[in-house]
Amino acid sequence: MRGATHAKWAACAVAVALAATGCGGGSSDGGGGDGSGIVGSSWGDPQNPLEPANTNEVQGGKVLDMLVRGLKRYDPKTGEAQDMVAESIDTKDSQNFTVKIKDGWKFSNGEAVTAKSFVDAWNYGAHLKNNQKNAYFFGYIEGYDKVHPEKGDASAETLSGLKVVDPKTFTVKLTQKFSTWPDTLGYPSFAPLPKAFFDNHSAWLSKPVGNGPYTVKSYQKGSKMELRKWDGYSGDDKAQNGGVDLKVYTDNNTAYTDLMAGNLDLVDDVPASQLKNVKSDLGDRYINTPAGIIQTLAFPFYDKKWDKAGAEKVRQGLSRAINREQITETIFQKTRTPAKDWTSPVLGEDGGYSDSVCGDWCEYDAGEAKKLVEEGGGIPGGTLKISYNADTGSHKEWVDAVCNSINKALGKSNACVGNPIGTFADFRSQASQQKLDGAWRAGWQMDYPLIQNFLEPNYYTDASSNDGKYSNEDFDKLINEANGETDTAKAVTRFQDAEKILAKDMPAIPLWYQNGSAGYSDRVSDVALNQFSVPVYEAIKVN
């Protein structure tokens, strides 16, 4: 009984108030072991309109994961991209792909899923005028620079690299060789869209229609969405429950309390303040599994002081001054794992994860740290400033802990200070315009489980998320080679070679891998999170 003992003393204080209230209790929905039970799950209001190519966070991702199926789907356990709607995706040169889709797939409004459903959806996602935040996903397809130019208006309506051959076949031409490109297609942004999406867009947004295992029964924006099992679903991952009710919570603590009271079945974001109690509250109904998220400290290479020879020694020294084990244990209650490379364990050994790339540089050693920083000429300016956003995510605690660890290792009380920035938007705006001096927290959530996605967008010269403007010719060359490699295993090895350069230059200090955590009630079983920390809803069984 959590908190009961602390609470008793105050019970009398509110007794007067209590006497004035009389309220009815409630019970959760019924359901049986016949697969008709409804799962109640916590939700947050999606940040962007619920379009596949416009959804880049977990809350919208949850809905899309139930509602749409793309050419491929990542196996929730292994992360392997498996054919879903795709019959085959063939290529001879890693640049021109022929996609064949399976027979019999339908949208829940009865429309058939054809090659055109994909091509139209991708053209919509890529076009500048549609403001799709994941438009860059289509950046490898030929003609993207015409429909989505860096400046000015689009000069073409559709991607020239996409051609419908027949109702079941279309071809894709990329601007460069990209051998693992088919493996990127499991992300919901690549989902097909029915005609209804284009014919009556606002009606689709208020009640989305897709080709996934669930259909939307009702949707009250900002508060609740009821999804029900769709019996006409064509895939083999049919829903094991009768449906899912997503409820928007104003606070994840409230959702957790509701789970405790038995009004909710699944909370996929256990509040940090409850992590200490979660084991005693839920026992084995608490899951804590790796997700494709890595947190790093990025450095400004646009600042000469950090880009000179020897500065890499300072960064390596700082990396060795951070006691990752202790911080992940005391502050994060093991919901983070100390990082040993620049990718994520969800990739698996075959996918390119390696626990030895960073090696000693990621091991805590105060003595070595001090020596390295001194060899490198000391911290530029004498003090390292770590910038972070103070509004969400309780970053202050760990930044202070990291600074504390660095200060202790270097034996200076002002070697490192935290620099809070009011809002996330302001923080991101300063980081992306190279206005930060000193280091800053950089988080990376993968788009698809490929080593390429961890390296190229972050460390390739002038890449989209390379806010620190790190640049290394050898690294770029290896990435290009890896992308052109037709054999996946060889490509992965090339990517790992590139990653070794990161260990040498230390453009960003790997801190820890973030886990997804969730708790569930005893009404449900078979609950798991996928690599994107989204619950695998269709597999949940209601007892």
Add this chain to the structure above:
Amino acid sequence: MGRYVIRRLLQMIPVFFGATLLIFLMVNVMGDPVAGLCGDRKCDPATAAQLKKEFGLDKPVWQQYATYMGNVFTGDFGTAFNGQKVTELMSTAFPVTIRLTLVAVVFEIVIGITLGVVTGLRRGKPIDTVVLLLTLIVISVPTFVTGLLLQLLLGVEWGVIKPSVSSEATVDELIVPGLVLASVSLAYVTRLTRTSIAENRRADYVRTAVAKGLPRRRVITKHLLRNSLIPVVTFIGTDVGALMGGAIVTERIFNIHGVGFQLYQGILRQSTQTVVGFVTVLVLVFLVANLIVDLLYAVLDPRIRYA
């Protein structure tokens, strides 16, 4: 009376413009909101520019404000970043918060004034001391402590209520949140009423009424209470505005999708349209509530006349 009301309404105009301009500038100072829409990565520049154009963020601030105010007068409060019309957000959030506020105000009036009258009449007696102590405790304990405590005890341990309010937010679900929201003000109302009653009990008109041989009940309700309620009405009137805008803590604890929650989310996402829209309406509510309070004075005390 009519002229007084018109004068007051005219006074609202500069207050209204000043308040909205201030909020508009404050939200603007927080920086570029579009950068926050793409998670931990950089928005691609073309999409960011397009979004800024669509929300009018590429224009100078004064022009943004002028366009915004122009739209507001045609009933268009703009669009939040998630594609929902702000008027749509308001139409779902305000009814919920108004219900919550009403529940809270009813608690303030019923419990607060009753306790105030009882203690005011029995000054120095044990009941007075006990209530005084209780109000002290309620005032000193922060709302989120009372809220979480009640939620835990009633919702989880005893299972009397659901810990969270459903999206419909019916009145019976709002009783406990309303009580929590009202608790601090309730304590103030009790103390205000008590002091006021205790003071007026010794007034000449009360002595006269008693000397006339009026029944005790009539003396209290007709003479004593009516005169003693003026400061209390002022307090409750201004409190209506404060309750509506200040319910953020209570709304978050009990999962109430009202004005406080929308404002909180709007601020986190730096959605100027949402924040300014909601605050504008709150400013209006505050102004109107104050006007009503002033008019109520005349009803309570016939000596007060407005011209």
